[in-house]
Amino acid sequence: MRALLVAGNWKLNGSQASINTLVADINAGLDSLHQTTVALVCTPCVYIPLVQTLTQNSTLKLGAQNVSKYEVGAYTGEVSALMLKEFGCDYVIVGHSERRALFGESDEICAQKFVMAQQGGLIPIFCVGETLAEREANQTELVIRRQLQALLDKIDVQDLVNSVLAYEPRWAIGTGKAATPEQAQAVHAYMREMIASLNKSVAEQLQILYGGSVTGSNAAELFAMPDIDGGLIGGAALNADKFLTICRAGNKA
Numbered sequence: 001m002r003a004l005l006v007a008g009n010w011k012l013n014g015s016q017a018s019i020n021t022l023v024a025d026i027n028a029g030l031d032s033l034h035q036t037t038v039a040l041v042c043t044p045c046v047y048i049p050l051v052q053t054l055t056q057n058s059t060l061k062l063g064a065q066n067v068s069k070y071e072v073g074a075y076t077g078e079v080s081a082l083m084l085k086e087f088g089c090d091y092v093i094v095g096h097s098e099r100r101a102l103f104g105e106s107d108e109i110c111a112q113k114f115v116m117a118q119q120g121g122l123i124p125i126f127c128v129g130e131t132l133a134e135r136e137a138n139q140t141e142l143v144i145r146r147q148l149q150a151l152l153d154k155i156d157v158q159d160l161v162n163s164v165l166a167y168e169p170r171w172a173i174g175t176g177k178a179a180t181p182e183q184a185q186a187v188h189a190y191m192r193e194m195i196a197s198l199n200k201s202v203a204e205q206l207q208i209l210y211g212g213s214v215t216g217s218n219a220a221e222l223f224a225m226p227d228i229d230g231g232l233i234g235g236a237a238l239n240a241d242k243f244l245t246i247c248r249a250g251n252k253a
């Protein structure tokens with residue numbers, strides 16, 4: 001059985017003061033999680049050392065929201081996978097739809113970042129998802145296949161063992177309108193089948209998260225679906241009670 005992963009994506013939010021309080025409050029509630037549930041926070045880059053310190057004696061995992069496609073050199077403003085690893089990150093979000101839509105990250109760039117993250121010892125959380133127009137045009141599977149295929153063109157399917165996929169329909173992100181458990185499950189199953197056609201064992205091990213307006217009220221029914229192995233949480237991850245409620249919502253063990 002795959003373990004549950006609940007990953008908070010703080011996006012461009014927080015201050016030293018608010019993060020001190022948020023992490024202390026999350027730490028205080030971690031005992032109430034099922035022992036196989038992993039809770040993770042993906043912080044803005046500058047706060048990584050702070051959160052590294054705050055999670056030193058905690059099971060809360062630390063991740064970043066972005067990584068450079070380059071390893072080292074004259075790339076002003078970039079942060080490498082090795083740098084993130086050096087400051088205690090285990091995970092990094094790659095290909096979030098906000099990076100794809102607002103910062104011009106193509107399928108190709110996202111795939112390059114995945115490779116670089118793994119080379120630096122990080123577990124990439126590779127996001128895919130369709131827009132509302134694409135869903136309404138019945139193109140959801142086409143889009144998901146294209147995004148995943150761009151990744152599979154760059155890696156060996158076996159590399160997916162040290163990664164996580166996330167299905168995040170763009171129309172559900174930050175809108176309060178989550179996919180129904182059935183809608184999400186259908187896409188998760190499609191993704192797992194696509195991987196299974198290449199390697200069944202990898203597909204069975206692979207964690208696939210759902211993201212898009214997950215709350216304490218809908219998390220349990222989403223996480224109960226057979227191919228949903230946790231969540232990528234935006235807004236609700238900025239509140240310790242809400243985040244912990246979501247972390248407690250599933251028990252797949």
Ligand code: PEP
Nearest residue numbers: 173174211212213234235
């Ligand atoms: C996200 O940004 O990955 C996300 C899922 O956001 P929200 O939970 O706020 O919809």
